[in-house]
Amino acid sequence: MKIASFNIAGIKARMPALTAWLEEAKPDVAILQEVKSVDENFPREHFENMGYNVETHGQKSFNGVAILSKYPLEDVMCGLPGDDSDEQARYIEANVVNERAVRVCGLYLPNGNPVEFDAEGAPIHDGKYGYKLGWMARLHARAEELMAAEEPFLMAGDYNVIPQAEDAARPEAWTKDALALPDSRNAYRKLMNLGLTEAFRNRNPAPEQYTFWDFQRGAWNRNDGIRIDHFLLSPECADLLKDCQIDKEIRGREKPSDHVPIWIELAA
């Protein structure tokens, strides 16, 4: 089973590029972020006609996540637990029911910028950065709950975290950025320390492997990228992992997203 994650930066603008990629890559499951659409306007029938079941958790203008799946989707949960006042549509879970069920969690983790610093130069855990760190604590709590079931699950999406210096073409440019600050990296590491396997690095130790290139400053042409889209697998899911790759070439096409798809192949 092939499961992909793709931050599409707007479903409406990405229909041609997304459709072409789905037809070529043929993922069984596609986890989408930054749909930027309310559920009523999501072009559900277009994807149903391609053989996908569709679950969306959208909002007006910003954020929004969705799951497309050739297998049935069951027990759908929208929204990350732990804060009833959080209105941003960034999280969706569903069981993908094939020969065995895999719990798929799709996430669009908050960016966290801009970060404010105190007089000593320490980042203040407030505003957007505070929201990011709080969101990551809630994600950790949810992962801990799912781990207790000892069944295959995965958390995939746009984490907005550059895990290590080697995951950026210019690491020095990100040292004061919410994507790479120590607290962001530590929260990501803490999630992994629950026993989750990061699929890409499990399969590919090569440098210069990125999933995002900014639209600005000719980032793509200079390969000035960062690796921020990740798959974290539970132990039971990691046992099924056969492959993990980034569809880099998509970035050079007509009307691309600023992210590219990352996918895993599971023996199930």
Place this chain on the structure above:
DNA sequence: ATGACCTGTCCTACAGGA
């Protein structure tokens, strides 16, 4: 000129992204 952002929305200018 080693380089010039994209999307959605409706106050066609602005917020938000990373």
